[in-house]
Amino acid sequence: MLSGRSAVVTGGAQGIGLAIARALVAQGARVVIGDLNEAVARQAVEDLGGDSFARFSLCDVRDGAMVERLLDTAEEAFGPVDIFVNNAGLTRDATLRKMSEEDFDAVVDVHLKGTWNGVRAAAARMRERKAGSIVNISSMAGKVGNIGQTNYSAAKAGIVGLTKAAAKELAYRGIRVNAVQPGFIATPMTETMPEHVKQQKMAEIPMNRVGTAAEVANVVVFLASDMSSYMTGAVLEVAGGRFM
Template identity: 80%
Template structure:
């Protein structure tokens, strides 16, 4: 059984779909319950996928998400920490609230999920956690001191957690997506999208399904000897 946070749209929805297609039963945790329910309708029915509202910043709500998931589908095998948002502005103009919100959702939310999932997985001596970082956490982006810091923090968190949990049979890895076609990137001005696409050696924007397929790899036994790894899925951008 798998739980995907932020699974109602974009990369998260593609991840949920890929896991369902591979035979997993999936619970989508999302702050937007209506969108999560629409995702369930798109992916199948409640025999294979469920929706649950969750604000990942709240550890108690994260525990409730995992409780609901395990009541529906049995023990947690896979957690994908994908929930996120942006509040872009240059550092001079960014409010403390926008900095705190982005760091809380991405970094604290990933920590809440990793800690809660690990506590359950270690009892069974098995489990996989996949954290979604970003290439912004590698190179930094103008106007994203909050987002870049949080995504870089996810890399450090992943490696530290992987070291703590390896002896318990739990693997923790991260993915750094590049420029991917999502509702968030669709809202960018066209000239910005063209500029970013021109920086990609493969010459195109990525598809959410291309991130999802790497999640499936990390969640499967195909990657059984990998933990603490950070995989860049960016078409060669920022090599």
């Protein structure tokens, strides 16, 4: 579905980001991973088939100049960017009483400002060709909130608002901006959760199972492809019916 297209995935070295990169390559795209973990990212490039299919660019999404260099790398390697996926993130969990201002700022800066940097930079280049798909990774935490995640929940909710505002601004230029809200997905981070927390989350899922990173990636591919050509400003939940 994506043959001949150039894509960028921030935070694409592991977890959901790597699954997204893998799914894009499987559908014919060429992908540049932006990440801060160089060793893991270079291994991801090899796993994706090497330099003919993927490249890596060191990128801190909080830094607009580094995001621009990420796009430069993609254009030099594979041509004008058709798909940009804002996936980079981190967590600094604590209750409201215990959370430091630094931990609040760190999470909001990476998730929300980082997504803004990505949307802004990608859209500036896509405008010239009047085409492009931007996919932002939010979270169900941005819909319902999670205890101990006021920073993360606020940032992920902000991504939804950013997505809709950008979609309205960019639609007339042929650029689509959509978001995905994953629920309880099997990742290294969720595997470390205490068992009682896992069971509580499972009880909230009508499909009665944990989702996979590949299932999130498949929805990103759909939004990146022409199969969703009349969709913009949409927020798709990949959560097994949780909090529907």
